[in-house]
Amino acid sequence: MRVYVESYGCSQNQGEGAEIARDLASRGHELARSPGEADVGILVSCGVIGPTESRMVRRWQALSARIPRVVVTGCLVPLRTDLMTGPGREKTTFVPIREQEHLPALLDSWSSNFPGPSFAPSRASDALAPPVVEEVVIAQGCTSGCSYCFSRLARGRLSSVPVREVVARVRSAVARGVREVRLTGLDTAAWGEDLSGPERLPDLLRAVSAVPGDFRVRVGMMSPQSLEPHLDSYLDALAEGPAYHFLHLPLQSGSDRILDAMRRGYTVDQFRREVDTARRRLPDLHLATDVIVGFPGETEEDFHGTEELLEIVGAETVNVTRFSARPGTPAARLAGLPPRVAKRRSRSLAALRQRVSRARLERWIGSRATGRVLEYGPGGSSVARLSNYLPVVLDRRPPLGSEVDLRIDGARSTYLLGTPW
Numbered sequence: 001m002r003v004y005v006e007s008y009g010c011s012q013n014q015g016e017g018a019e020i021a022r023d024l025a026s027r028g029h030e031l032a033r034s035p036g037e038a039d040v041g042i043l044v045s046c047g048v049i050g051p052t053e054s055r056m057v058r059r060w061q062a063l064s065a066r067i068p069r070v071v072v073t074g075c076l077v078p079l080r081t082d083l084m085t086g087p088g089r090e091k092t093t094f095v096p097i098r099e100q101e102h103l104p105a106l107l108d109s110w111s112s113n114f115p116g117p118s119f120a121p122s123r124a125s126d127a128l129a130p131p132v133v134e135e136v137v138i139a140q141g142c143t144s145g146c147s148y149c150f151s152r153l154a155r156g157r158l159s160s161v162p163v164r165e166v167v168a169r170v171r172s173a174v175a176r177g178v179r180e181v182r183l184t185g186l187d188t189a190a191w192g193e194d195l196s197g198p199e200r201l202p203d204l205l206r207a208v209s210a211v212p213g214d215f216r217v218r219v220g221m222m223s224p225q226s227l228e229p230h231l232d233s234y235l236d237a238l239a240e241g242p243a244y245h246f247l248h249l250p251l252q253s254g255s256d257r258i259l260d261a262m263r264r265g266y267t268v269d270q271f272r273r274e275v276d277t278a279r280r281r282l283p284d285l286h287l288a289t290d291v292i293v294g295f296p297g298e299t300e301e302d303f304h305g306t307e308e309l310l311e312i313v314g315a316e317t318v319n320v321t322r323f324s325a326r327p328g329t330p331a332a333r334l335a336g337l338p339p340r341v342a343k344r345r346s347r348s349l350a351a352l353r354q355r356v357s358r359a360r361l362e363r364w365i366g367s368r369a370t371g372r373v374l375e376y377g378p379g380g381s382s383v384a385r386l387s388n389y390l391p392v393v394l395d396r397r398p399p400l401g402s403e404v405d406l407r408i409d410g411a412r413s414t415y416l417l418g419t420p421w
Helices: 011-026 050-066 097-113 121-125 150-155 163-175 201-209 224-240 256-262 268-281 300-313 339-362
Strands: 002-007 040-045 069-074 092-094 133-137 180-184 216-219 246-248 286-293 317-322 368-376 382-385 391-394 403-411 416-420
Touching: 002 011, 002 050, 011 040, 011 069, 011 097, 011 133, 011 180, 040 050, 040 097, 050 069, 069 097, 097 150, 133 163, 163 180, 163 201, 180 201, 201 216, 201 224, 216 246, 224 268, 268 286, 268 300, 286 300, 286 339, 300 339, 317 339, 339 403, 368 391, 391 403
Parallel strands: 002 040, 040 069, 069 092, 133 180, 180 216, 246 286, 286 317, 391 416
Antiparallel strands: 368 382, 368 403, 382 391, 403 416
């Protein structure tokens, strides 16, 4: 059958969508490049905030209007499938995240309804996303209980993928020409806490780094309270192997009072200590963080604490999200802030983010570095990643996956400008 796969949201969703596509392609299905070419559409949904949820419903409606059968999986299943009503409902099948492994059998059961030519896996794989980057999911769920988190409700408690399986997936990816492996999960630093053995994230990173081949590793988002017991060992593993000197450590708020209401499990001082330690050990560290603006009960003093902390830590990447109450979460029962207040604070923080990020990136101007080309952009441009995962936009297109020596010529708020030399 001809299958169209579309994924939204976090890197874990992207990784799961790509894994579904690879699995189906390996079994002889053709991966369609557009909905109009498909017999079956698979939507890997995201429900992290209300506007995203609404977008998913609209996208489901559009796909179900064009494709004979539709499968919806991801974070909206089964929590919000009641929103998907109307003409497309009768031809839609909902598959929970932890049952995605049954998708091939489901499609096989439908194959007799779609007679047509068979397609070789090699041709099907041509429709996959660029093969130089691949997400490898290392765990489902997490150990936290954040009061606002919809993803935790959708994915459940922590279930780590054993180290041998992660290594096998990385080995397979590298053999297929992948040059950047992204280890992903809701909280990567919690990996292994549910397993019987002593291995934790630093051990997993060392095992992955030992896979032969020319590739780099990007470790995804991790919570401060999960990282703290392993911080020194983890930084050692980052320094020793092919991993990017990159740390995605969400802050969410610069107020201990709000962090407590969010049930984040750490304090502002704890976050600062971990960032300070990481920057001392890895001076070129690229810090990415997340902030939620307008959480219920957030005062002007709380908000200014967030602004001040972002100035102090100087993150290169800051993702700002306006609070959105998600059904079924404890925070949804709290009285929200006036929309105009949340909007004003969001704009203020966005301006601060741009200023702080640009100041951090401008320090690289005039330096020379090596970057790996991972994607092509418009107008003959490309994007290379430095050893700390900072993006450098080039005005030419070296081969994807290749390493190039660069001169950094300029900086914007989210990327650098460079010239190969």
